Amino acid sequence: AQSVTQPDIHITVSEGASLELRCNYSYGATPYLFWYVQSPGQGLQLLLKYFSGDTLVQGIKGFEAEFKRSQSSFNLRKPSVHWSDAAEYFCAVGAMGANNLFFGTGTRLTVIP
Amino acid sequence: NAGVTQTPKFQVLKTGQSMTLQCAQDMNHNSMYWYRQDPGMGLRLIYYSASEGTTDKGEVPNGYNVSRLNKREFSLRLESAAPSQTSVYFCASRETGVWGLEQYFGPGTRLTVT
Numbered sequence: 001a002q003s004v005t006q007p008d009i010h011i012t013v014s015e016g017a018s019l020e021l022r023c024n025y026s027y028g029a030t031p032y033l034f035w036y037v038q039s040p041g042q043g044l045q046l047l048l049k050y051f052s053g054d055t056l057v058q059g060i061k062g063f064e065a066e067f068k069r070s071q072s073s074f075n076l077r078k079p080s081v082h083w084s085d086a087a088e089y090f091c092a093v094g095a096m097g098a099n100n101l102f103f104g105t106g107t108r109l110t111v112i113p
Numbered sequence: 114n115a116g117v118t119q120t121p122k123f124q125v126l127k128t129g130q131s132m133t134l135q136c137a138q139d140m141n142h143n144s145m146y147w148y149r150q151d152p153g154m155g156l157r158l159i160y161y162s163a164s165e166g167t168t169d170k171g172e173v174p175n176g177y178n179v180s181r182l183n184k185r186e187f188s189l190r191l192e193s194a195a196p197s198q199t200s201v202y203f204c205a206s207r208e209t210g211v212w213g214l215e216q217y218f219g220p221g222t223r224l225t226v227t
Contacts, residue, residue: 043218
């Protein structure tokens with residue numbers, strides 16, 4: 001069965017600190033992986049995506065993620081967090097020919113000055 | 114290019130009332146989706162439409178109906194609202210024919226059923 005696990009419900013970091021948000025997936029086919037960000041009261045915006053090739057992908061706003069097939073993980077990272085990064089982050093998985101994406105339950109990021 | 118638009122932004126209903134949530138996209142996408150978002154549960158798919166003229170159930174379709182009015186518009190109807198349908202509803206769209214492309218989301222409709 002397809003599933004996405006984001007084990008951290010809430011993370012608090014200081015502004016300027018590094019960030020890593022975890023995502024593990026279970027999928028029967030070759031996965032396509034996405035990270036979305038949702039600011040309060042807003043819709044979801046795509047941060048980055050992985051389809052194939054280089055396992056380290058760069059996204060918008062200085063975010064990157066690394067696909068590790070052996071660990072079924074697609075963790076999101078940022079070297080230095082800004083106050084404007086406070087939001088909820090969702091990992092999602094899909095596959096070739098599949099109509100749907102499966103979303104994790106999200107990780108809420110709080111940034112303290 | 115407005116992307117995906119949803120109306121209304123907010124709505125309060127009484128139990129048993131009906132309403133239709135509207136969604137439109139101007140990106141010429143074939144596939145459209147309706148999700149609901151509840152605290153601690155992420156996004157759950159209600160219905161989707163892979164192309165104009167087709168609709169399919171998602172994970173949580175009970176209590177909802179959809180209409181793919183044309184390629185641009187995909188509406189979600191609650192015939193008899195229940196408090197369990199209090200949620201934030203998101204519409205999304207994506208291209209098809211090229212696998213794996215991301216979905217684009219609207220700003221959401223926050224629905225409260227009392």
